[in-house]
Amino acid sequence: MRNSVRCAYGSAEYAEAPGQFVAGLETRAIAHSIGAEALGMQRLAHIVEPDPHQRECLSSGLRRVGVEPVAFASGADALESWGNLPAGCGLLSSSLLHEDSLEILGRMQACRVDTPVIMVGERPDLEVVTRALRAGAAGFLETPPSRETLSRSIDQVFAELPRLIERERQRREALDLFSALTRRERDVVELVVDGRSNRQIAEALRIGVRTVEMHRSNLMEKLRVSSVAALIHFAIRSGIWIPEGGIPATGPAFGRG
Secondary structure: OOOOOEEEOOEEEOOOOOOOEEEEOOOOOOOHHHOHHHHOOOOEEEEEOOOHHHHHHHHHHHHHOOOEEEEEOOHHHHHHHHOOOOOOEEEEEOOOOOOOHHHHHHHHHHHOOOOOEEEEEEOOOHHHHHHHHHOOOOEEEEEOOOHHHHHHHHHHHHHHHHHHHHHHHHHHHHHHHHHOOOHHHHHHHHHHHOOOOHHHHHHHHOOOHHHHHHHHHHHHHHHOOOOHHHHHHHHHHHOOOOOOOOOOOOOOOOOOO
């Protein structure tokens, strides 16, 4: 039986049993001591919850486990600042008002990889949890969480954070290099990683084979790669290319907008 939970603005009393970290980041052999605190980082959690009562409950609970909350009332408000917030942990309500939580989750992930997002919700059914995890959520936390459950789920995220911060640094560095390419060079990159030969690229772009060779030479110098394999790795790492059947990479996929 679910215990009651009382929460008032400025304070919260969490039930000891109802909260359950339904599924999430796999526990790794990484001690919390080498996580975010070892980097001298403040432990931050970015909450997206439309209900002010639930928002305050989560904020109070986070402070009790040594995490500073940054709260938003809507997904749109959070997305306006998401790219500029310090790295941390996201807590996204599965019941946003007039917004699709999974769409908001996808846009957060496309923006950056160094802020894993845990979906939160009251009495979620299996379908809701499964959809969230398949969409890339770091986990699903049933609310109201016990202090122990909240602490454990947050600690798992922050233990992963140093690796994700480095991955995000590499991604942004790669995107900076990619942005320096001309439109035609980007077209050539797209076709090279798609497995096209120089002749096939020339036919697709209606240019000469020698011109393709020139573009390939220029773009590989700009991207600091020396082989097609390295170029493919660059495209996946930066998120500009999603392998067929693979997990979507974070970042802008190829498009002709």
